[in-house]
Amino acid sequence: MIGFGAAMLTPVASADTHGSEQHDAALDAEAGNRESALEALPAPKPARGDYPNIGTSSRGIVWVFAQMHLFFGALVLAVPIFVLVIEFIGFKTRDDRYDDMAHEFMKVSLTAYAITALFGGTLALSLFLLYPQFMNYLMRAFGSQVLIYALLFFLESMLLYIYYYGWDALRYGNRKWVHLTLGLLLNGVGTTLLVVANSWSTFMMAPSGIDPATGAITGNLWEIMKGPLWNPLNLHRFLANIAFGGAVVGAYAAFKFLAAKSAAEKAHYDWMGYTSNFVAILAFLPLPFAGYWLMAEVYAYSQQMGILAMGGILAWLFVIQAVLICTILLAANYYLWNGMARTEGGERYRWLIKYIALVLIMGFLVWVTPHNVIYSGSEIARLGGGHHPVLGPLGIMPAKNIAVFLMLVMTFLSFQLYRRADKEITVSWQHWGNALMIVIYIAACANIVFAGVYYGYFTNTVYKVGSSVLQVMSTVVVIVAGTVIDTLMFKGAKKLPVNWGQVSNRSQYALFALPIAFTWLMALMGYIRSSVRTHWHVYAVMKDNSPDNFIPPLATVGNMVTGITLLFLAFVLFIFWISNLSGTRQLPPQPQGDIALAGGGK
């Protein structure tokens, strides 16, 4: 640390207005030496006393600010992505309703933008205050990249404001193309911001571009950014952000639906809620596959890290993850089933719902069945061993994989039935098409069960992972085949009337359940991702010697995540209120005489 400080204070050159080639060369050499001296510095090794003590948990402070920044960042980056798609659909179909809805979504996102920046700034200040050595090392690794990040933030702000405030000015004709291009640029910059920030997280988990023995920076910026976990995290966060953003604006629509006074208002917010749910689930369905890729890369990078997450002390948190994901799937399905009431065509498929619900409930129960539980002596005696003779096999991963993939397939089935509910298919080959779809569903479900049982219970551990590849493929085949077959079958289909607004109030609570579960889930998974580093700031390179370098008990994690989620809920309510407030106009006060006159007139 002292060496670094000294190097920073050493003047690069003395004042010499004449100069000479030799002197310039000397200056270059000196500057080069300084640069290489900085690069050659090993990673700092702070002792416990080097961490500033402000009387409360430094990790707790950073945890809250980082998570809040991530929540709002996710919302702000994700909403413009699907807003652009909705705007484009409105433009192509010449339907102003799409345009109005997209604009309203952006109103929510715009208010959240300032809060994102405030939490981001507070997070950065907290990190520099509480973890100065770590930030010093991070700044050394990423150098000028942080300034580029700041520059991108300026660009994002400008594009966002022009995109939102220029909406009505650039609404039709060629001007709309200008507006759409602005939206595209906004998303391009937003996604770049996301991947740049991700590189800091993945550098901490799996550092690259450094000397692994000392932590000295040896690579260029690209080598430092492009660690083994960077792209898997980029994809995972990109999808998760869209799902999260869709869910949050869905809650906004549900709230407005419940508070709506007129049928027209109800119809508008019902449609808005449906669209949000559609976006959230569409992004959510491929998320497990992105998660698999990320965990596979974690295992490939460090088996120890992977086992710690999935089979070590952190593995218990995946029981809560199961509860959360099942809540999301149940809520999404419940909303779709309720939505079938909007059209008479939905009656045709109502009989199937109970079977889908049965599979979802069974899957939920299997997923939450733990493998090892701490039993008392009498419980062990009653069980006849450490594991239940029947339920024991359901506690291990293969059973859970079967449950998860069947639940995903059933969710797609609900979605497919919903899409078919308002259509009467007219193509001549509809019976063959339906038969093919049924065969694909049966084959995929059978393959998911067979692969899980065979590889999971009758082969060596090494081959167990192989089962998930087959299960992923089966699920993807159902989704792709279902989409393609339906697209072809819907050609020339008779459209049945859809009565927007004709949906139960109860269904709207599913739209509240979604963002709540998503928010809790994001905070939980973010904690797990960060905790796999254990007592390292930068894994295997820079140790964390702070008083908070332990993995806290699960209830402490639960309390933190709950507190952060409640805080986020409070801020989201503030955003909804502000969004409403912006559309409220106070009536001008009437002159006293007029009131008296009006009163007198009565």
Next chain:
Amino acid sequence: MSALIRAVGFSVVMILAFAAVTYVLPQVKGEAPEEEEVNLGELTIDSFVAMGEKLYKGKGTCTLCHNNLGRAPDMLTFDVHAASLQRIADSRYQGQAADVESYLRESMLEPSAYVVEGFGKKGSDDAESPMPAVDQPPIQLSGIEIDAIIAFLQQKDGNPVTVALPSGDAAPVVESESTAAAPVLAQNAEEAIAKFGCAACHAILGSKSPVGPSLEDVGQRLQPQQIRISIIDPKAEIAQGFPPIMPEFPNMALAELEMMVQYLSQQTGSQP
């Protein structure tokens, strides 16, 4: 307003319900390893072995993979000395070691020198081990710590400890206890039975304790394999009418286990 109250109430109840799940799960805390000074001058071979065992189960994180879940061979269940000699003689062995001690050291520093069949990195055809070199971060064991683990692995099965005790001034060692006592290996079955306190609950070697089932005729009732399982995993099968209170013996050496199994399987109740 009522819609707002209902929506917020519903959301808060859901959030708290998720929090409640974390309370019903086991509350485990993961401490970071702490550095302790060890006075090498006071080390005995027993305390060195004890230090090795603690490192094996603690800082070394060996049990994270070397356990009964099949990720890596569970070294506590077989004779490491005999297995090491077999591996050195195996045609797939790529290392330089000529004896057990150097093989064990090499296996920790260069795990790919020999990969046990079925435990290699995916796609490497068992040519590359997924195990990290233990002297590198994040494990970062020192030379003395590696020697302590070798001593533990040799001693656990009753094999001779060939590792020399470290000498010199005090050196920092993580998660070690210089005063910890190593288990003294029993020389025969009777000693082992006495060492693990079997007679406190079972009728054996003159004891008539009724707490657990009598072992004087256990050879008549159970096959050797059943006796072995009953000792390794006492809760796997609870004898009818007896409380499930028998503890596990994680520090029992393989040699001690086998001596006891052999001895107990000969107990048919016919002895005077």
